[in-house]
Amino acid sequence: MKNIWPELSYKDGKATYETLQLYTQVLGKIKLAILPWANHSRNTTLHITTFGLSTQTIPYQDFNFQIDLDFVAHQLRISTSKGETMQFALYNLSVSDFYKQVFDLLHELNIDVNIMTTPSEIENPIPFEKDEIHATYNPIHANNLHHALLCIQSVLMIFRKDFTGKASPIHFFWGGFDLSMAFFSGEKAPHHPGKIPGLPDWVLQDAFSHELMDFGFWSGTETVQEPSFYCYIYPEPELFHAGEILPEQAYYNKEIGQFLLPYSAVQESDHPNELLLDFLKSAYKLGSNLANWSDDLYTADKNYKNEYN
Template sequence: MDILKYEEWKSTVDTLGMYIQMAGKVALERIPQEPEWESAMFHITPTGISTGNIFSDNGIFQISFNFVKHEMVIHDEHGKKIVTPLRDGVSVAHFYKDFIEKLNFLGYRTDINSIPQEWCFTTPFEDDILHKSYNRHAVEKWFKLVKFAYKVLTKFAAPFRGRRTKINFYWGCMDIGTVRYSGKLLEVDPTLPVGFRYGVDAEEVEFGFNLGNNEIGEPYFFGFVWPNNPEEYKKTQISVDKAFYENQFIYKLRDCFESTFPEENAMKFFRIVYEAAKKVQNWENVNTYDKPLELPPQKIYRKH
């Protein structure tokens, strides 16, 4: 599987990221709120990402991005569907105008904050005529990596019996991840930005996959605890070749793929991050959380 460096498709990331944020902000306004913004996260689908069900006075609708056909689809419970192609040369401003018009046409008008969040620029969608790149080949390569990470994270997260999130696509920064919670709530810091403030009001350890749109510059797995990583946690020995600590634990996808057993090594990386978190945060109820599932074995094929 090819590794896609950030610089190879930066202009597309900046454009597609804004398209996705438009849909994310609709979900944020309409879906009943859950702790840590869980309700507003996207889901991974076989062909892309989706908001899941969004409620309105006119019925349920969804907004999905298909990275096989390269299109955004808005469809609802009445069978109505509008398709918007994802193509090179369409500015964020043009896409936003079209998106809002189509929502209104279907009867799902939603007033959103048009300023990007968690991004390296803050140009409102309606004013952004600079970002208009869409490289289909790069998007397809990236989504293959996302699906690999999604599979690994799903297998890792599945047996945990405590409170956890699903494998979410975080539309604010285009990474995916899952969170496990110790069960301890935290005091909300009123000085933090509102999005961050209510996203970290419980003690947690997070595991995920980032496309590398930062100083790392290439895709990687990550893990960290909240509140901020204590010194004891930073000194954790990660017995996975080439994994390291740099503000969080990092395991580059390139190094993972070059290992003999990529999937197993990624799982091992996440397990070590979790075991260290339990220790430094003094988790309670770990025997319950980690108790193996007592379920019948799954069978892909069954004899009739």
Template sequence: MEKTFLNYPDWQDTADTIHLFLQVAGKVKVERCAPRPEWEHVLLYLLPDGLTTGLIPGDNSPFSVFFDFRQHQVEFRNGEGKRVDIPLEDGLSVADFYKQFNNALEQLGSPTPLCVKAQQFYEPVDLDKDEKHHTYDKIAIRKWLQSLFFAYKAMSLYLAPFHGKIHYPAYYFGRMDLSCMVFNGELVANPSGNKIVNKALDEGMYACGFWPGDISSPQAAFYALPYPFIEDLKDNTALLQPDKAIFKPDKKEFFLALEDAFSYPNPEKAVVSFFKSGFDTLQQIQPWRNLNFVSKQ
């Protein structure tokens, strides 16, 4: 991978627009797919040219939605051979995209009423009325996609030795992150009344991912999140690798900035080491009962 990267301020206008475009597709999966634990049914999947919903149940025929960031268009296809495209270009507002997206679903024979409120966004946005976000920088999109490819490979290498239940790397449209998870097989009751939190945090797990940053945390970064949460590292700070990785008690997460990862001779190795060391730290503080599903590399 070319050693270039974007932090959130470098492409904020485009990042926000794409974030909201992809939320529209994610919301279709929320409405049409059978609910799965940890919101597995709403994931988007990485392909060489972009992101896809995968197969979605339709009214008369299943369909998929593919964001092609090489040809810069959104492709709708169904099981009857119908296809509808939406060009992606600078100046296309979220409101216009939302209208065209719904028209495409109607043409496929699967109109889908959606909640228009943006999820986990830093300001209140109604997707059907949003004219503010309309920036599409093709160069920035490609750099972001390259970061996702790099993150996907690192996460795949980290996951390789696990025999137990895992979620392979996929895109979560709420926070715009690409993440994976390994689970310990124990259900955990979450006291929160928040529907999203309760669905996401109902089982002991260790999540790893890549996040492009946002208005409050502008650095693109890799993260690792144990659940149940850990409050501090106690006497285990030396386990966390590489040396620029940190633990943020307020977030209860481990972080390694993308920029810092590329400061090492082997960035990929640094990221995999980061994921592994976070898991090892978790096992010292909050050991899982059964680690037989973890092979030694």
């Protein structure tokens, strides 16, 4: 089968990724302002579609609307249940311009919403309406990231299907700009200390109220300057960091307390889906064994090992 996983580069795509993160925060904060709070903030996340990222349906007065970031047509689009559609192109837009145009369209559609314009989970944030610094939208980088997210989502769906416990949807968090999915043991967790810049402690304490393992992907950070898959467990068992997981390119990053697998290892593999499943399943096996999670929570591959090399 042809490898359809696109190449990604944090160095080359960084400016676009940083701008897109702020675009997605505008959309996420609109959901946050309108929808009632749900546990673990799941109702505020974005979702992968065939063309990009979407808020999905947002109820408002006597109709519904949806906002989509289209990385195929390279535009933002707002549509309503009344049959109205409005859009604008994403090229050469600062965050300030993006913010203004989104709210201009909402006003034309008779949608009145106010958001907190300070970005979340970002150090030294610039309010959206004042941010002229982040203004890069490279259509190739945006399109490649979208195709990567589609590939990753497909593998996460396979991994998720055999977990019988409480699990989150596969969703895109606009705060950390990551695609994520969590498994829960069913047991309560210790009180989380919080302390993430731009994020109230109570939000973290809600998110980590129960024991969990989180699996996901991000396009890179200043700490980890390459697109990477990640896995962490909360609370972390004493020997988790010293464990060995598959594939050989995976490693534990002590600075952030997570197992990581470079995206490039998967993208360059002859068996990318299987390589990523190796990472996910072996990380789960390590964490769940050390944390004494019930064996009944994962019904497939209980004796999982690499079967394709």
